[in-house]
Amino acid sequence: QYLANTANRETEEDWFAPQVFTMGSEFLKTADSGQPFFLVVDCFDPHEPWDPPEEYVSLYDEGYDGPEPTVPEYSDAGWINERELERMRALYAAEVTLTDRWLGNFLETLDSTSFAQDTMLVILSDHGVALGEHDATGKPFWALWPEVTDIPFLIRHPEGKAAGQTSDYFASTHDVAPTVLNFFGMEPQEPMDGQNLLVLLDGGEPAPREHFTLGYDEYVWTRDDRYVMVSRNDGSGAMLYDLTTDSGMDRDVAGEHPDVVRRMFEGYVLGDA
Numbered sequence: 552q553y554l555a556n557t558a559n560r561e562t563e564e565d566w567f568a569p570q571v572f573t574m575g576s577e578f579l580k581t582a583d584s585g586q587p588f589f590l591v592v593d594c595f596d597p598h599e600p601w602d603p604p605e606e607y608v609s610l611y612d613e614g615y616d617g618p619e620p621t622v623p624e625y626s627d628a629g630w631i632n633e634r635e636l637e638r639m640r641a642l643y644a645a646e647v648t649l650t651d652r653w654l655g656n657f658l659e660t661l662d663s664t665s666f667a668q669d670t671m672l673v674i675l676s677d678h679g680v681a682l683g684e685h686d687a688t689g690k691p692f693w694a695l696w697p698e699v700t701d702i703p704f705l706i707r708h709p710e711g712k713a714a715g716q717t718s719d720y721f722a723s724t725h726d727v728a729p730t731v732l733n734f735f736g737m738e739p740q741e742p743m744d745g746q747n748l749l750v751l752l753d754g755g756e757p758a759p760r761e762h763f764t765l766g767y768d769e770y771v772w773t774r775d776d777r778y779v780m781v782s783r784n785d786g787s788g789a790m791l792y793d794l795t796t797d798s799g800m801d802r803d804v805a806g807e808h809p810d811v812v813r814r815m816f817e818g819y820v821l822g823d824a
Contacts, residue, residue, distance in 0.1 A: 726746050771784050
């Protein structure tokens with residue numbers, strides 16, 4: 552319904568993020584502070600199409616008169632020229648700024664309530680997007696570099712535990728449900744793959760996660776404290792990156808370390824599968 556009605560938007564409040572965060576704020580205003588609640592606000596933005604109001608676009612770009620690259624091709628960047636790519640980055644930045652403003656409005660509403668100090672807040676994304684990095688745009692299956700795989704994951708505990716701290720634990724979206732259930736003092740009815748991350752806030756460590764694996768269509772990805780390995784799910788086309796010297800994953804060293812590639816594919820990917 553949102554995508555079908557984009558042509559009818561007249562004010563900023565007609566965009567998706569403002570609508571969803573406004574609805575979430577209205578819920579907070581009417582919530583009974585004595586009644587427990589669990590609220591999920593999924594704003595979709597800054598997902599494409601990147602077509603925010605002009606006041607946001609003008610913060611990042613002016614004087615453009617070409618086609619608007621509001622939706623990237625999920626491919627290599629050969630389809631877009633340098634000026635259009637610059638424009639696409641500006642549109643994305645503007646969409647992020649729009650979303651950030653309305654997230655801020657929502658958080659201000661939460662902080663104004665009587666139950667703000669009794670409520671845990673979790674903020675996270677589902678994936679990133681390539682805007683020309685590694686010669687990719689969008690999120691094609693093979694573009695499993697940090698700009699696509701690394702996401703924000705923030706937890707604000709109502710008691711301010713571990714405020715301002717970060718962790719290098721291999722956290723995952725799989726950990727959200729166990730963490731939330733633990734906050735409520737509830738045990739999962741069945742075993743779950745994720746870990747309770749609240750132990751980090753108390754200075755402890757979750758169960759060891761010495762490596763991590765993920766899959767995206769026919770591609771697999773795995774990392775440990777030193778290497779990231781990406782390949783097709785049959786092990787072909789492997790790429791290997793040494794994070795100790797190449798955190799942006801710009802230099803493939805698979806040809807120099809076939810033993811590491813084999814160890815990670817057989818031990819991590821196939822082991823976890």
